[in-house]
Each structure stands twice: as structure tokens, then as C-alpha cells.
Amino acid sequence: MRMEKLVSPKLSDVKIEDRFWSRYIKLVREKMLPYQWEVLNDRVSDAAKSHCIENFKIAAKESTGKYYGMVFQDTDAAKWLEALAYSLEGEKNSELEKEADEVIDLIGRAQQKDGYLDTYYTIQEPLGRWSNLREGHELYTAGHMIEAAAAYYQATGKDIFLKIVCRLADCICNTFGPDEGKIHGCPGHPEIELALVKLYRLTRDEKYLNMAKYFLDIRGSQSPSHFEEEQKMDGFHHIFPEFEHLGYNNIQAHKPIRKQKKADGHAVRALYLYSAMADVGYECRDESLLDACRTLFDHITGAQMFITGSVGAAADGECFTCDYDLPNNYNYSETCASVALAMFSLRMFQVEGDGKYMDIAERALYNTVLGGMSLNGTEFFYVNPLEVVPEQLKANRTLHHVLPSRRKWLGVACCPPNIARTLTGLGNYIYSENEDTLFVNLFIAGKCSVKLKEGTISVSVQTDYPYDGKVKITVENHEGIPFSLAVREPGWTKVEQMISKSGKEVSVRREKGYLYTEKTVWESQAEFIFEIPLKPVLMCAHPRVASDAGKAAIVRGPLVYCLEEADNGKNLGAVVLDAGGSIEPVFQEDLLGGTTAVLADAWRVSEKGWEGKLYQPVTERLEKCRVKAVPYCMWNNRGEGEMRVWLRVMKEYQDNTQ
Known part of the structure; x- marks a missing residue:
């Protein structure tokens, strides 16, 4: 471990003036943040209902009605506030700042006298506080509130929100810990841990760091687990019964964190946890935590990461699976998981000073994080496949989690504001000192x-x-x-x-x-x-990645490329890249707002001789063609159609069918 941690300059000291990135950041400031504010207030008629702000009004007794949304719906507002705070550090916006101040005041009015803050339990289950740590997301929600408040204080100097979350954090410290009479447990969804470290760094109050460390130390270390004990309590009920079959590995509580050698379970939870481990490991000079982080990072990037910097192969549990299980058409690859991978990578770089961590942060940011949003800033992906055939997605219900096009909002809307806060906070990644x-x-x-x-x-x-x-x-x-x-x-x-x-x-x-x-x-x-040499390269996957056997992906610098139906027609599975052919980058001003395409020599399997047949002896006839690949992060911005990252590849072809 380095004796001195690297730090990022203040966001207010970083000015981005970049052709590639500035358009995204401008999009967030001018369109995405105002749009998301309208969605949070249920003023976008054709978008999924949010009810987020209305929940706070009901909790503050300023409106009547029932709670609506996921148990963690409050975090949509928290991440929006965090994104706005980062944006304000780069460029003032008095109108959005005024709206932020108003919602912060509303959050304060929804807070309970003892500092507790969670609209789901305040409205829906006022007697159920802290009764379901595995599924209730109270500490997860608190973590995002704390992150938002810290960012808003640093951006504006206003301390109202900071005081709110300090009362919330004090409530947590008074409720949890090793002392008799306190709850001896940790959250099912990590997030509070890294947030408490942020609060400690801002206030220098050590009880917040100690609380973060306690949550880490107790995870996976209890027998019986608090998660088992809480299910025996009167009135316990599952919030997500559909996930009841998932084991403790899905919440990273299957063994003590220092003994976890392989990434396992829910990908976002895992990476938020690992980020906190890196933070606490540094602050407490705990080499055992940092050793675990190094091992977990190497495992993810060596056996569990897609070429696009996404992670989490399975829809059931939104989780890591086994090594080299990296499917292309039914992978999960949640946008938030790539955000979390970038977060973890940055933290490890700041501790270790090793460029391999920033290589991964760059890959996640340029591909899956950006790919999670449309070029108009108002449509979003939750799941990020590497291969899409729209007809199959619509007909095959086992692929129901994969969408052929982005949506204006999502029922579980963690990803849109997560993208926003990442892009407005991009300056944290560019420089260190x-x-x-x-x-x-x-x-x-x-x-x-x-x-x-x-x-x-x-x-x-x-x-x-x-x-x-x-x-x-x-x-x-x-x-x-x-x-x-x-x-x-x-x-x-x-x-x-x-x-x-x-x-x-x-x-x-x-x-x-x-x-x-x-x-x-x-x-x-x-x-x-x-x-920096930026020659296009045909990349292959490890021989044990069965989904990519005999295939190659086009990569140029940090950008992974894909073929789309808009440029190459249907049946992209029939395209065979020529490994010995020409492959060249061409900047096209009129393509997707201006981007570099890659033109590559290829063949296409002919359908001649297949009339009325489904199978026949191998006598493939290949027809020479040239294909156009576009950056993966920009796919699905020209209508619905096929898309494919991994393509069949061969070096020579001789037509023996004549």
C-alpha cells in the first residue's frame, strides 16, 4: 500500500473541453437532469411512474395517499441531487439549484425526530424499521442520501442537507454496533459503508469511519447470521419473495469479506462493497482488506468481465456466475454495475497507483456506462447485451430482461441517475495528485x-x-x-x-x-x-469463454465496436470477419453526431442452396463484403435493429462449392 493516497482535484478545478465527452456532459446538464426532475415529479406522461417526490410529501404529511414504487425509491432523488451537485461545481444553474434546495427542504421535513429517514417505512411500515436488513434497503438508501449531501455541500457550501444526513448517520450509529442493546447486523445491499467514509472525510468524525468498518467486519462473520435471526421475529415478511431462493453469496455474506477470493453474488452490491473495503482499508491501514480487494479485482477482470467493461452475467440475482461464463445475448450487465466497477477501479488506483485500475475504469466508462443512455439523454438501458436480435427478444420469454431499445424510464430506475452522477463527476477520474x-x-x-x-x-x-x-x-x-x-x-x-x-x-x-x-x-x-496508438484490433476471448469461441471483437483504443443492422442489414450472425483483411478507422461527421467508424473486410454466409433446409453438410458459400462497425456505446440510436459485438472470424477462405 502506498503511504500517501492519491486524490482527485476538486471538480470545480476541472474544466472539460472535449469533443467526445463534452456533448454527453452538456446533455446531462441541459437535458438529462431537467428531464429526470420531471420524471421524479411524474410529469412525463409516457414514462414509467416514479412517485419519488410524492412519497416525500406523504412522509412529511404534506400530501395524502399510499407509498408507490420500490422500497428504495428515495435513492432516485438522492442520486439526482448528487448528479446535480457535481454539475453545479462545473457550471452554475440557479433554476436547478433552486429546485434542489426545495427538495432538500422537503427531505428534511420528511425526516423523523430521531434522524431516521426512509419514506417507505415511514409511510408503509412505521413499526417495521430495521426489521428486514436483507431486503429493506434502509441503509442503502441512507448511503445515497449521505453521498448526495456531501456532494451538495462541497458544491454550494450550503449545509442544510449535510445536517440532515449527519442526524441520519447519528441515528444509524445509535442503532447499530457491537454494544449491548444495539442491532448486530449489516445491510443486505452495501452502500452505507462507502458513504460513511465520505462523511468521515468531510467531518473528520471518527464514529462514522468506525461504523463503516463495523458493517464490513460483521458481514459474513456471524453464526447464526442476523439475516437468519430477523426472519424469526414476529411480523417478518419478505419484501422480495421472488429472490428468497438466493443464498447469502448473493449479498456477499456467505463468508467474512477478507476470506472472499472470488467475486460472487449481486454485481452492484459486490462492487459497492469492494469500493468500501478499499476506502476503509486505506483509512484504517488495514492490509487484509486491501489484499482482498486486489484479489477480487484480479478475479473480476481476469474471468468475469465482459469486453465492454460490464459485469454480472445472470439475470436471476443480477449476479456474477462462474468463471468465463460470459454470454452475449442473455447477459445482464447492469449499467449500475459498470458504474460501480469504475468506482472500485478509481479507489484501487488511488491506493495503489497502478495504471491497470484506470484501464478498467476507462473501459467501463467509454462503453457500458455511456451505452446505458441514448444520445438524446432521455432513454436508458438497465441491461446491456452484446448481441441483439429483436424478433427473438419479443418471442422468447427467457430473454425478457433484455430490451431491444432503451426506455424513457424504468420501473427500477437506479441506472439513469447513476449515469448522470457519473458523467457530471467525470472530473474525479481524469487527474490525480x-x-x-x-x-x-x-x-x-x-x-x-x-x-x-x-x-x-x-x-x-x-x-x-x-x-x-x-x-x-x-x-x-x-x-x-x-x-x-x-x-x-x-x-x-x-x-x-x-x-x-x-x-x-x-x-x-x-x-x-x-x-x-x-x-x-x-x-x-x-x-x-x-x-497513443489507436490501430483497430481484432480481439479474441480466452479459450474457456465458450460464447466467444471462434469469434473476434473489433476494438480501437478504449472503444469496443459493434455491427448494427442500420449499416449492415439483417442476419449479422452470417458475417465472418477476415482476420487477414483490411480494417481501417474512418471519421464520419454525419454518423451518430460525428464519430469514428471502423470499416473491415469480411464475408457473409450465402443463403443460396438452403431453400427448404434447416441443416445440411458443411458446404458454406461465403460472399466477400465490407462491414461498418460503430462504437458500442452509441448503438440503438437509429431505431430498433440487430446488433452484435462478437463476430465469427477466419483468415482465409477458398470457395470449394463450385
Whole structure:
């Protein structure tokens, strides 16, 4: 473990001015956040009902009616507030800030006298507080409230929301813990743990860190488990009886967390838990927690992650399955799970300083996180397949969880605001700093003010990545501060050289996936110029990934590509990539708002001679063709149609059917 944790600059010090990312961030600020606010208030007629704000009004006794929605419906508002807070750090919006202040006041009025805050139990089961930790999501909901309040305080300086969640956190600390008379248990859905660490870092009140550590330590360590004991209590009932068959591995309580060597169970829960383990491991200098994190990360990325940076293969339990079980047409790959993977990766990088973690964060962000939203900002995916045939999805109910197109809102709406908070908080991923080193983690054009131990430097990044690999980093250092620049060298390529403004090569040392310059007093306006090779590559999967046997995926830089029916017609399963053929990137201004397509030589299996037959001896006739692939993150923005990431591949073909 590094003695000094890397930190991200404040979001207010990061300005993103990037062709690829700015359009998404602008979309969130100008369209997505206002749209989601309307949905939360049930003012979008053709979207699924939310009732989120109305629930708070009922809990505050300012409206009448029944609770509506999932037991964790409050978190939709919390994540919206967190996303808005990050957005306000980058660009003020008085109208949305006013709406945020109003909903924060409403949340405060819905809070109970002892600090308890959860509209489901306040309205639906006022005597059922903390009675079903496995399914009730009270601590999960509290965690998202705390995260939102911390972000809002940092963005605006207003402390009303922060005071609300401190009362909530105090209520939790008074209710849970090892002391006699308290509840000796942990939540079924992790989230409170990482939130309490955030609150500790903001307030420096150690009881919040201790509470987070308690929840981690007790998970999977009890015999009998509190989850078993609570089911014996009078009046207990299942909130989600359809998940009753799932074991404790689905909530990561099957064994103590330090003994968990393989990612298991519900993917989002797991990755929120691992994120908290990384946070607590650092703050408490607990190497056993960090060792577990390293092992779990390597297991996920080595045997359980899809090429698009998504995780969680199974719909039943939204969970990890066994190693190399990575199906393409019925995988789950929840958007929130990729958000959580990016969160975990960033935390591990900040502790370890190893570029492999940022490689994975980049993959998740550029592919599945972005793919979870439409280019108009008002339609969303919960599940992210790698292969779609719409007719099959509509006819085969075993594929009911996979949608052929995004929806305007979702009955379980965790993903839309999770995407929003990730994109408005993107600045947390781009740069990191310690006392004397500036780290450039992601190649995103923009500017940043960085506070090192001896003073402040300003950095500017110019690039058209991921469409072009040229990068120029300019550092203004008018105070004459000695510093080192550390630039991530992606694990999938190699940077040939770095040159200065004068054209001379800059001496660098390679360490853990980063190129480090020497620590020195650089000129007042130093330039560091290099290129990330972005040649399209046909990638294959491990031989044990049965779903991808004999297939290849097109990858260029951080972007995974796919074929769509809009460009290549139907029956994409008949396409065979030519491994020895031409494959070239072409930027097309009129394609999906401007993006780089990849054109590749291929064959298509002919249907000639198949009339009236379903099976016959192998006598395939292949017809030469050229296919167009587009970034996976942009699929399904031109209407419903087939899509495929993994394609059959061969190097040579000789027609022997004549």
C-alpha cells in the first residue's frame, strides 16, 4: 500500500473541453437532469411512474395517499441531487439549484425526530424499521442520501442537507454496533459503508469511519447470521419473495469479506462493497482488506468481465456466475454495475497507483456506462447485451430482461441517475495528485488547477482522443514548483516517446502503467507531447469463454465496436470477419453526431442452396463484403435493429462449392 493516497482535484478545478465527452456532459446538464426532475415529479406522461417526490410529501404529511414504487425509491432523488451537485461545481444553474434546495427542504421535513429517514417505512411500515436488513434497503438508501449531501455541500457550501444526513448517520450509529442493546447486523445491499467514509472525510468524525468498518467486519462473520435471526421475529415478511431462493453469496455474506477470493453474488452490491473495503482499508491501514480487494479485482477482470467493461452475467440475482461464463445475448450487465466497477477501479488506483485500475475504469466508462443512455439523454438501458436480435427478444420469454431499445424510464430506475452522477463527476477520474506529482489518468481535453505541496500548477490537455491518439499536455508553472508528471500508458498499447516543446525527447521511467518524468523545476510553460496508438484490433476471448469461441471483437483504443443492422442489414450472425483483411478507422461527421467508424473486410454466409433446409453438410458459400462497425456505446440510436459485438472470424477462405 502506498503511504500517501492519491486524490482527485476538486471538480470545480476541472474544466472539460472535449469533443467526445463534452456533448454527453452538456446533455446531462441541459437535458438529462431537467428531464429526470420531471420524471421524479411524474410529469412525463409516457414514462414509467416514479412517485419519488410524492412519497416525500406523504412522509412529511404534506400530501395524502399510499407509498408507490420500490422500497428504495428515495435513492432516485438522492442520486439526482448528487448528479446535480457535481454539475453545479462545473457550471452554475440557479433554476436547478433552486429546485434542489426545495427538495432538500422537503427531505428534511420528511425526516423523523430521531434522524431516521426512509419514506417507505415511514409511510408503509412505521413499526417495521430495521426489521428486514436483507431486503429493506434502509441503509442503502441512507448511503445515497449521505453521498448526495456531501456532494451538495462541497458544491454550494450550503449545509442544510449535510445536517440532515449527519442526524441520519447519528441515528444509524445509535442503532447499530457491537454494544449491548444495539442491532448486530449489516445491510443486505452495501452502500452505507462507502458513504460513511465520505462523511468521515468531510467531518473528520471518527464514529462514522468506525461504523463503516463495523458493517464490513460483521458481514459474513456471524453464526447464526442476523439475516437468519430477523426472519424469526414476529411480523417478518419478505419484501422480495421472488429472490428468497438466493443464498447469502448473493449479498456477499456467505463468508467474512477478507476470506472472499472470488467475486460472487449481486454485481452492484459486490462492487459497492469492494469500493468500501478499499476506502476503509486505506483509512484504517488495514492490509487484509486491501489484499482482498486486489484479489477480487484480479478475479473480476481476469474471468468475469465482459469486453465492454460490464459485469454480472445472470439475470436471476443480477449476479456474477462462474468463471468465463460470459454470454452475449442473455447477459445482464447492469449499467449500475459498470458504474460501480469504475468506482472500485478509481479507489484501487488511488491506493495503489497502478495504471491497470484506470484501464478498467476507462473501459467501463467509454462503453457500458455511456451505452446505458441514448444520445438524446432521455432513454436508458438497465441491461446491456452484446448481441441483439429483436424478433427473438419479443418471442422468447427467457430473454425478457433484455430490451431491444432503451426506455424513457424504468420501473427500477437506479441506472439513469447513476449515469448522470457519473458523467457530471467525470472530473474525479481524469487527474490525480499527491505532494509532488500530477497524474493524467484519462485523455480528455480540458484544463485543471492542481494544488501540490509547494504550490499550484495549471495543466491543459489538448487531444481528440479516442478518435485521434495525439495528446499535448501543457503545464503552466509560474511559481517555479518542482514536480513530476505521470501519464498513464494504457495496458493495451505502448507510447513510443514523449517530446518537449522544443522537439527533444523527454526522459521517462515506466512504473505500474505510468510514464513518469523526473521531478524538477520545469519551464514556466512546459509541453509534453506523445501519441497513443489507436490501430483497430481484432480481439479474441480466452479459450474457456465458450460464447466467444471462434469469434473476434473489433476494438480501437478504449472503444469496443459493434455491427448494427442500420449499416449492415439483417442476419449479422452470417458475417465472418477476415482476420487477414483490411480494417481501417474512418471519421464520419454525419454518423451518430460525428464519430469514428471502423470499416473491415469480411464475408457473409450465402443463403443460396438452403431453400427448404434447416441443416445440411458443411458446404458454406461465403460472399466477400465490407462491414461498418460503430462504437458500442452509441448503438440503438437509429431505431430498433440487430446488433452484435462478437463476430465469427477466419483468415482465409477458398470457395470449394463450385
